[in-house]
Amino acid sequence: MTILDGKALSNKIKEEVKSEVQDLQMKKGITPGLAVVLVGADPASAAYVNMKSKACKQAGIYSIVHEMPETISQDKILEILAMMNKNPNIDGILVQLPLPKHVDTTAILEAIAPEKDVDGFHAYNTGRMTLGLESFVPATPYGVMQLLKEYDINPEGKNVCVVGASNIVGKPMSTLLLNANATVTTCHIYTKNLKEHTKNADIICVGVGKVNLITEDMVKEGAIVVDIGINRLENGKLVGDVDFENVSKKCSYISPVPGGVGPMTIAMLLVNTIKAAKLREERERKLND
Numbered sequence: 001m002t003i004l005d006g007k008a009l010s011n012k013i014k015e016e017v018k019s020e021v022q023d024l025q026m027k028k029g030i031t032p033g034l035a036v037v038l039v040g041a042d043p044a045s046a047a048y049v050n051m052k053s054k055a056c057k058q059a060g061i062y063s064i065v066h067e068m069p070e071t072i073s074q075d076k077i078l079e080i081l082a083m084m085n086k087n088p089n090i091d092g093i094l095v096q097l098p099l100p101k102h103v104d105t106t107a108i109l110e111a112i113a114p115e116k117d118v119d120g121f122h123a124y125n126t127g128r129m130t131l132g133l134e135s136f137v138p139a140t141p142y143g144v145m146q147l148l149k150e151y152d153i154n155p156e157g158k159n160v161c162v163v164g165a166s167n168i169v170g171k172p173m174s175t176l177l178l179n180a181n182a183t184v185t186t187c188h189i190y191t192k193n194l195k196e197h198t199k200n201a202d203i204i205c206v207g208v209g210k211v212n213l214i215t216e217d218m219v220k221e222g223a224i225v226v227d228i229g230i231n232r233l234e235n236g237k238l239v240g241d242v243d244f245e246n247v248s249k250k251c252s253y254i255s256p257v258p259g260g261v262g263p264m265t266i267a268m269l270l271v272n273t274i275k276a277a278k279l280r281e282e283r284e285r286k287l288n289d
């Protein structure tokens with residue numbers, strides 16, 4: 001059994017991003033910039049946002065966090081996004097999810113300029129990604145694809161079971177795997193017999209938020225298991241959706257939590273941010289020609 005070491009790969013990618021940022025500064029005179037919008041005071045969200053800013057700083061990416069109270073109106077958030085869309089120092093905009101209940105998440109995500117949508121959550125980028133066209137790809141499933149690649153795991157022709165069908169993880173995960181020529185089964189809360197599907201899979205990608213959802217009896221011998229779940233136990237310990245101790249004995253590769261997909265998410269956000277900066281520079285150059 002081999003551990004899919006997302007921590008190690010993310011460090012490698014972050015180093016590459018850092019040197020690319022230096023290159024962009026030297027050769028093109030631009031500094032990539034990321035704006036993060038944080039609404040409310042959820043400690044988990046605040047912690048993620050901190051990790052993102054820290055990673056930006058280490059890579060030489062300019063970042064600002066725009067914090068807003070829980071009670072802020074949807075219109076006010078839209079107003080701030082409109083300003084960020086126009087701000088030439090901001091290449092990427094990320095609205096930390098989840099948003100408070102009174103806010104329409106789709107309306108907010110659709111208000112981000114598609115060329116600054118480094119989360120890849122806008123319908124424009126979702127559509128382009130689905131068509132296999134150049135687009136921003138959501139950082140978590142993008143990170144999973146990079147992690148598989150690093151270990152020479154090619155999903156082509158494999159039976160892949162994606163468990164979870166959220167707009168930010170499961171759906172884009174299934175799309176990327178389908179585009180990589182996998183035979184994809186997407187399972188969700190309405191799935192009748194989950195085990196029937198997971199047991200048949202060469203690769204299982206699970207991101208649901210349920211402790212021990214995937215147990216060893218649900219996994220084929222030698223399968224590859226990617227754990228995208230995040231669960232905080234009462235004792236403060238962070239675990240995924242997979243019963244790691246028992247499942248790891250049965251599979252060929254498994255990603256741990258922590259140290260698996262999580263760090264890859266941050267690394268791919270940085271990759272998307274410098275991509276946005278490069279695209280901006282190209283657009284500006286064309287205009288000046």
Ligand SMILES: Nc1nc(=O)c2c([nH]1)NC[C@@H]1CN(c3ccc(C(=O)N[C@@H](CCC(=O)O)C(=O)O)cc3)C=[N+]21
Pocket residue numbers: 048051094095096097098119139140230238257258259260261262263264265266
């Ligand atoms: N607009 C938006 N974009 C996101 O990408 C987004 C979001 N909203 N909302 C919340 C989720 C969650 N997310 C994670 C990022 C890093 C780790 C990560 O680095 N985890 C570490 C552990 C960190 C710890 O110890 O808490 C690990 O798994 O090793 C996890 C989860 C990004 N998200």
